[in-house]
Amino acid sequence: MRVAAFGGIPEITAGDDLVALIGDAVLAAGFEPRDGDVFVVTSKIVSKAEGRIVAAADREDAITAETVRVVATRAHPGGVTRIVENRQGIVQAAAGVDASNTPEGTVLLLPVDPDASARGLARGLRERFGVRLGVIVSDTLGRPWRQGQIDQAIGAAGVAVLDDLRGSRDSFGHQLVVTQAAVADELASAGDLVKGKASGMPVAIVRGAGHAVVESLDTPARALTRTGPGDMFRLGTDEALAEGRAVGYAEGYQAGFAAGLAAAEAASRERGAQG
Structure with a gap:
């Protein structure tokens, strides 16, 4: 070769x-x-x-515009790295938005x-x-x-x-x-x-x-x-944990609401029977 x-x-x-x-x-x-x-x-x-090539005073705004789904984020001394799925269906850092080898104030998609x-x-x-x-x-x-x-x-x-x-x-x-x-x-x-x-x-x-x-x-x-x-x-670890907490909270809330409703209905029936 x-x-x-x-x-x-x-x-x-x-x-x-x-x-x-x-x-x-x-x-x-x-x-x-x-x-x-x-x-x-x-x-x-x-x-x-x-x-x-598009004008972009802030590369982060261009990344957001090209993002379909956030997979993971991680803070570092220079800012935040975002791993995302972009409009092309590719999972990569910064949605493939490139600020190198392009005029100042612009980015390359x-x-x-x-x-x-x-x-x-x-x-x-x-x-x-x-x-x-x-x-x-x-x-x-x-x-x-x-x-x-x-x-x-x-x-x-x-x-x-x-x-x-x-x-x-x-x-x-x-x-x-x-x-x-x-x-x-x-x-x-x-x-x-x-x-x-x-x-x-x-x-x-x-x-x-x-x-x-x-x-x-x-x-x-x-x-x-x-x-x-x-x-x-x-998802990244932090995103998976956040999603799990949100789902668990929603399920717990719904279960608690259902239990409370059932208790209220039971109490209502009991009062009706006593009346």
């Missing part, structure tokens, strides 16, 4: 043609895209091209639909180079129980995002029950090893993972997100 990044992509502004800019930079760097290549594109340049963005890029790059390739739109996310952040796929097209190994057998003949390799996330992280955060190289090509590249562009990274009934960690 070969993973390579390349420069030559200028500062992106709203309305820029990313297919043309990426394609020109690839050729200028001496790369000739091949069948099975995967382009890993940093979400930041996708957001800029889609005009997702994630693409409205990262999977649609990936499909547009994949379609355009396939047409330009005449090969079957995949595109991953990546963003930096933290991970529960692990220090540090990694890039993960928030958008994908032409890439089988999961390799479902359930039902197959390991080298000892044991049947695999739960194993599903998050291929798109692994490719996103591989691309970030060469792109970096401040290198000026927002795109990488991963070569040698052709088994994951498929003809269909309808391979959404959103399928990797576990929310709803399958979410085993729906």
